[in-house]
Amino acid sequence: MNTNNTLPAFGLGTFRLTGQTVIDSVKTGLALGYRLVDTAQIYGNEAEVGQAIAESGVPRKDFFITTKIWTDNYPQAKLAQSLKDSLAKLRTDHVDLTLIHWPSPANAVPVAEFMGALAEAKAQGLTKRIGVSNFNIALMRQAIDTVGAQEIATNQVELHPYLQNRKLVEFARGQGIGISSYMTLGYGKVLHDPVLQRIALAHGATTAQVALAWAMQSGHAVIPSSTKPANLESNLKARALRLSNAEMGQIAALDRGERLVSPDGLAPRWD
Incomplete structure (x- = not known):
């Protein structure tokens, strides 16, 4: 991977968290030692995330912010301004990573247009790194053709x-592009898996810690979220679990292609 594009392996997700709930989660996470916060324009919580970060007292240089551009803002004439609006909400002059959130519905805005606009936003200093989210291999190829693989820090999927998305992971790895895992706990479904439970018992760990450690040991970044301080603290311990x-082989054998997120009108044809 391009070393300029390396990401923290562990961060705090904010999907579906709004209002005081997200403020409390982010402030607690930062107090516990989280140093990456992942948000998005469509989450409607960038201002609250910015407030929580400002109130945390953690210096800006010490934490990493990821946000994602929403589909309405993909046209070249809108993308950079939408990112500037996000920066105002987040109370910062730059983010560390900006992603294209989903493929453009019905290819209304070509990949070359929005990736070019995103690269220009990086050139303007609005973001340190750029990447994509929810892209299949074909769309990743188009993004690479536009800006070069070395410019794409990650595909968040x-x-x-x-x-386990093995075909996509193999392709991305071959291009030096990182994979960021969202929903690493599968909406909580994997927490009740007997294989993970047995591994957790052997390590004196939780099943959540095992799932997160498996993803990180596989080379992926993770961004679990929680509204409970005890869970936020517990999840952090996954970093020390080997x-x-x-x-790892037993968990690899659990792959059954069970996709939980594939919204109509947004999702590509998955690999």
């Missing part, structure tokens, strides 16, 4: 023990 090759 649904990835958990029941959906699974054996045998345990």
Whole structure:
């Protein structure tokens, strides 16, 4: 991977968190030691995330902010301004990573147009890194053709023990592009898996810690979210958990292609 595009392996997600709930989650996370916060224009919480970060007292240089451009803002004439609006809400002059959130519905805005606009926003200093989210291999190829693989820090996709996205991961890895896993706990479904439970018991860990450690040990970044301080603290401990090759193999065998997020009108044809 391009070393200029490396990402923290562990961060705090804010999907579906709004209002005081997201303020409390982010402030608690930063107090516990989280140093990456992941948000998006469509989440409607950038201002609250910005407030929480400002009130945390953590210096800007010490944390990493990711946001995502929403589909309405993909046209070249709108993308950079929408990012500037996000920066105002986040109370910062730049973010560390900006992603294209989903493919443009019905290809209304060509990949070359929005990736070119995103690269220009980076050139303006609005974002340190750029990338994509929810892209299949074909769309990643188009993005690479526009800006070069070295400019794409990550593809953030649904990835958990029941959906391991091996074809996409292999392609991205071959291009030096990182994979960021969202929904690493599969909406909580994997927490009740007997294989993960057995591994957790052997390590004196939680099943959530095992799933997160598996993803990080597989080379992916993770961004779990929680509104509960105890869970936020517990999830952090996954960074210190090391699974054996045998345990990694047992989790690899759980893959069943179970996709939980595929919204009509947005999702591409998955690999």
